[in-house]
Amino acid sequence: MTTIVLSGGGGTRLWPLSRQALPKQYCDLLNGPTLFERTIKRNIKFSDNLIVAINVSHFDIAKSQLEKVCPHKSARFILEPCGRNTAPAITLACLALDPDELVLVVPSDHIILDEEAYEDAVNRALVAASLGYLVTFGLKPEYAETGYGYIEVDSDEEAAEKEFHHVRAFKEKPDRATAEAYIATGRYYWNSGMFAFLAGKYLNELGKTAAEILMASEKAWKIARRSILPGGIGEVITIPQEEMFLIPAESIDYAVMEKSQNVAVVPCSFGWSDLGSWDAIWNIREKSGIEAIEEPSIISVDSKRNLIIGSERLVALVDIEDLIVVDTPDALMISRRGSSQEVKKIVEILKEKGKTHLL
Template sequence: MYAVILAGGSGTRFWPKSREQLPKQLLKITGQGTMIQNTLDRMTPVIPPDNTWVITNENHALETCRQLKPMGFCPSRLIAEPVGRNTAAAIGYSARILSESDPDATMAVFPADHAITTLEAFCELLQRAKTVAKKGHLVTLGIKPLAPETGYGYIKQGQALEDGAFKVDRFVEKPDQQTAETYLKESGYYWNSGMFVWKVSTLLDEIKIHLPELHAQLDALATNTFEAKGQYPYRMLNESGRNIFSSLKSISIDYGLMEKSNNTAVLPANIGWNDVGAWTALADVSVKDSRGNVIAGNVIAVDNSESIIQGGNRLVATLGLKNMIVVDTPDALLVCPKDQAQDVKKIVEQIKLEKRPEAVTSMTEIRPWGSYTILQKDANYQVKRIEVLPGELLSLQSHHHRSEHWTIISGTAQAQVDEVSHNLTRNQSIEIPQGAKHRLVNSGESPLIIIEVQLGDKLDENDITRYEDKYGRA
């Protein structure tokens, strides 16, 4: 059995920690690992990492590979989408690529950002789902409802099948409160988890019937897929493939296929599932204090109850809060009532309307070579902490409007300034004059960390002229 992890979401309800450039699935929200690491880890007893595929936006491909490769994931099994086109396109494209190596494969599909706490039951469920799928069914995992939730779609079970599964009678859109309460009282209704198991051949046959326009493009997408060069040879589309994928209709697999097929089955699941769809989900998947608070980070909380308080490096002090959410990051602070957690996305929409950067980026930005964090910024100076991964290097570049000063904090650097190369270690520094061609290389085996001070009248990322670049940006 193979797994496909869907990792294309933006996680707007988890702003301000989740941003477009580093979304929820790449963050530590519910445990020691990031959400996508936790997703890969929980499947390992049934589906080994080298049988797992990931499909994500091309902007997140490198960071996803970095997070998963140490766990045994093979970077060539990451598929990079040029744009988001919903789950039907992502699943269809992944299935077509998987079919090249194993046309008779059984394929399980999981969102990257859910939480599951009953792991033994989850693994046993996957084995049963595989058995049902091998008999030609499109299997969806239905969660036994615990409350009259109006935020989920529902599945109504029909005729009993083998291995505890049922034919799907119908899929139901997100209900109102009264209808959800009725579903909870009646037996045979399940939350739609967005997790599926099927044979690749069955899925592709069903896509051909119900999504013929998508099916007609899958061969062309596969033909125009190639492996990127470098340390992480993930799969991406060439220009023709990008144009094809961008032209696909944006439609969910539920609406485009599952609701139309007569070949669907639901397997009831009691696995401690949570879709972690908003900050309030932390109350269900995290340890709470004696007053029902979920507190993390540098926080002093006095007389608070039933609140979620997430601090960072600076002190967050709260007093007398009840049913509130407080999330602090270096460049943005969220304060809202818990019953409006689903509306955090409205804040993100407003930030975008005002063309502010906080919806897209944070003070830390991921780059192909590592990352940088803005420590201080003013009109004519900026201070950054730069981390370069072992063996990586920045582009050969120059700046027309600023000079730079580098101080090595840890690691070993090779700094090129014009035609001269300098080897630098901890507590050594070097000046980069305005207009000089320069490059920074991590020549050691541990991360290289430097403090960069920029001085000039233009300090944004647009003041970069690249002459050579390992990552194709010159």
Template sequence: MITPVILAGGNGSRLWPLSRQLRPKQFLSLFGEASMLQESLQRLIGLRCRPPIVICNEEHRFLVADQLRQANIGDACIILEPEGRNTAPAIALAALRAMEDNPESVLLVLAADHLIEDVAEFHKSIESARLLAVQGELVTFGIVADHAETGYGYIQRGPTDNEGGYRVKRFVEKPDKATAEDYLATGDYYWNSGMFMFQAQCYLDELESFEPEIVHACRAAIKGARRDLDFVRLDQEAFKRCPGNSIDYAVMERTQRACMVPLDAGWSDVGSWSALWQIGEQDNWGNVTHGDAMYHESHNLLVHSENRLVAAVGVDDLVIVETKDAVLVAHKDHVQDVKKIVEQLKRENRSEFMNHREVYRPWGVYDCIDHGERYQVKRITVKPGAKLSVQMHHHRSEHWVVVSGSAQVTVADKTYLVSENESTYIPIGQVHALENPGKIPLELIEVQSGSYLGEDDIVRLDDRYGRCQ
């Protein structure tokens, strides 16, 4: 059986303002109700698979756990990376973990943020790759190129191998336009998908021969790991000693075992807004719309509106993205440079780099709907049965008004219910907690007032989600 490994790190900065540091593109629903992570897992239905291993950043752990529960996947292993070290160590961690259950594990390594339209063809390529993997080959999937793309690396195929694959002749970096056109004309070059299949032990053997420090650090990190709720927490000090490297540089470009299986299944890594326009449903004027939009004498636009009407008049070839706290306008030829805006937001320590106005927590979500110098107003949604941490604040008081559902409130040594259209008050410095004891979401308005309103003024005394220091 196959062990799927889902790489769910990365921040997808070129899809800002939808993709943010704390809610990157793999956790967004870009093509329907399911997120890209959930779609990656749903594509495995029909294959004989063991429970998946998901590798993610520490700060995304509750997003991953929540989305897996929504997808009815309760047996996944979620490994938390305390710091990113690129794909070679991440896959080594998965290989070591998989071999604890089955020493002969065959890994199918997938990214959480890819689009694949033809699932049946995807499964055929996986079966071809599996037959090669059990023979000790390290298989990568080469995407059949249909245009001269400069945003991807390429794989040049060598002689035909068994089971519908090819030996890999070489990997090449992202080319310029002329070189990409030459690659396309030969028919020997494929886009590098970043998806792989191999036996866990074969991968570790090759990685150890080229980069032994990575394997040694990962072994120590796994050996010292501990369970925490839904997660596997690595030995942080051991993993921090691990060198960073990609699987391409560390193994695939150096091994003699590299094979490639072609994949022609409507693949995209959704790496930019122009990619979303290309795969979107275009109207008669070439416009792709998500949300509320109107056009006049405008062509080849991508408009993504989340909250308001967007009207475009007399413009062509633009990307326009509207969220609650940001608007992006970019020419489709320059969407790769959206990351430059993200870099500037990070340098200036602006909140639009880190998070949306709506902020997701393991207990639910809050939306900061208004703020001033000494006040802040939030709309808070608490999931049924969920509870915020027992906490206190040094610099602010809070008023809570319940607008839907019922709240169980604890202030100091008193616990009481607050129903719809009722309110309560939390003084500065008072230990308190909020819980939803009902079966429907709890909606309330919180008005904070005080000299400092930052999230770091939360002193957690007890927390069911393990967030106390």
């Protein structure tokens, strides 16, 4: 089995800490290992075979963090000169494998709190994948979330006995009323962005549903530059920029999962979050008790329920409630809790004003 770690995301929703040069998966958000480091440690138990798909500019930090948590660990790094979404990244990784190889695909910027439940879900997903299904992990919704896509399932007894369900449909991010209606049926799950399948099965399905992605990826793969890491502990595969640009940019959901007739979902619940906003960071820190940790650069007087992410500069609060404050050497962001999804608007404004050095 091979684990494919997707680590090409930009993490702009956690600006100003997460930047193009150092996306959120490589940042210390939870007073401990980074999300990338946690992802490696969480999944190393399933397989010694590791492929990391990343932007070429993040190779050094990814390699450093991998060595930190798993010294002398051998891995293959697929370096992308530009992001083309998840379908091309997964396709390039699968082209490196035997068609019968079981594959577990995981993002590097998610958090999972219950690792025992996660291990159980992975084992169930691998069983379904070995039967020839394209498997996605469906998270039991905790509330009517409008920021996630949903998966509708068939609830037949045979599927229940196998501990997975056949997928009826993928749904885009809903409005509040629709999300509440989804949850009321008991047949909908959050789309986690994690997958399991046989490498050859995925490529065959991709050839049926998005042949242009497969053909362009195969062309890029054939002329990719390959080199061995010092000490022989891994391989670096660099995709040429011109060929990478020619691969259509599509998500695996849109390119394959939504169109295939052979998709299954494994229902699971393991304390998951994609940490897609500062409010999500607050929620996870609260659940895990991290918010109670005192940081020397923060002074709080008569203030409560605030999320403060500081740099070396002192941050002092007096009589303040329910704020998010993120202080970095060149930018300060302040938001009310509950409104941090709007950080993306700041990023867009900075782009419009040409202040790319702040992105």
